[in-house]
Amino acid sequence: MACYLTTGKHMSIYYSVFTVLILLAVTAPIALLFGFVGASAARSRIAPLRWFAQGYIAIVRGVPEIAFFLFFVIALDQGIEYLRHKALCPDWSEPIRQGNDFVVCQAAKVPLGSAPQWLHETYGFALAVLTFAIVYGAFAANVLFGAMRAVPRAQLETAEAYGMTQRQTFWRVLVPQMWVYALPGLSNLWMVLIKATPLLFLLGVEDIVYWARELGGTKTPRFTDYPHGDWRMWYFLALLVFYLLFTRVSEIVLGRIMARLTKGQATAGGEAQRKAATA
Amino acid sequence: MKQLILSTAALALSAGMVLADGHGKTIRLGTEGAYPPYNFLNDAGEVAGFERELGDELCARAELTCEWVTNEWDSIIPNLVSGNYDVIIAGMSITDERDEVIDFTQNYTLPDPSAYVAASEDADLENGVLAAQTNTIQAAFIAESSATLVEFATPEETIAAVKNGEADAVLADKAFLTPIADADPDLMMLDQEELIGGGIGLGLRESDTELKEKLNAAIATMKEDGSLNALLTKWEISGQF
Structure with a gap:
């Protein structure tokens, strides 16, 4: 049993757990950043910037994730290779599109065809992070945009009355207060993001669901030292437990953050806290 | 967003510069890894099976440096034409429909019933x-x-x-x-x-004629000296050349 659980294949699934955790750890802040920039731009007074941000939010939110993942990543990958091709191989005479084929010179490949496998995997992972960040950034932007508008107008008017500039009002009054309105939406997004990680396989990153399927599949004695029947149910059960635990821990942490953010806010939650403290 | 794409591009570019002087082209072999005895992942999580041994031998004979990549069957052709790997070696039977999109080498198994x-x-x-x-x-x-x-x-x-x-x-x-x-x-x-299909061949991009010639020649030598037959027997795949 111990031998079975430590085969090279099982090592791959343990390793992929870390892949998923790292992906979440890296993607969440970047998506939040995209969301923050997007939301700020969407309420900008400069019209083109506003249009751009509103377009970003509307388009990315409206396109199915799977379509976005399949289309955008291939387009991005080919776009990078196209630019490098133009820069590195100026005397290449053949067309880049030959029927179905996308052909760039060898030096323009990203990563290079001769690069070791880990570099290909890291590149795939980076593309995954970027794509996740863009998709979830759009949702976060919408949440933050709403949260910024939810901050009571009186707060901003008071700030202006104190002679703060637009910039000061934004950073000192609006931003600190908006999080309490944003958090329920953001925590929702975080949960969805956790569950969306199996989409990684679409991007060629081998995640836990892929390995669970591969490991659980029927193994005949000829091709393995550990033959077994269809064990996918047990592997997927383990995944279920993993995801449930993970989301449960997230809920607890998010609950604490919410309590911390509510402190002193002019919301129903803040009011309840005040009453509890004085009682 | 632009900043990020740019910096990713810059990163990739600088990484590329360092490696550009390295050895020649590596041929990436794409397979499914879920179809024993043709290809599967062994206990160590590596690609194994008939096509693993065949591919390694072909690369040795054609003097190519090769590397194995796994890809889901569903998207195995689109990823070939967009250049993520150079060869499909995944028990893919030669058919007219596929031949319209990609190219095949000569077959390395007889049509398996x-x-x-x-x-x-x-x-x-x-x-x-x-x-x-x-x-x-x-x-x-x-x-x-x-x-x-x-x-x-x-x-x-x-x-x-x-x-x-x-x-x-x-x-x-x-x-x-x-x-x-x-x-x-x-x-x-x-x-x-x-009895369906026309035997299994390596799938290549239609524009990759040079690689196709090399691999075709390597398959021909394996057919001649009987080493392909030995592999087919070893992995219990029917039909001998």
């Missing part, structure tokens, strides 16, 4: 429900027949469908089904076989 595996001897192959993997010659064959086709993304799922009664039988390459029918007392192989 496709067989049925079912839970009982009297499965209805005429009008019953038959399982096959998506985008395979077997799926196309069932679609043409009077039986009802259910498709699955992986070979594993086609077997599971028969075991849980969703399908009456599964149609797949005989070499794939034999070890499964042997190991599982609930499943049996039926006598009826179908």
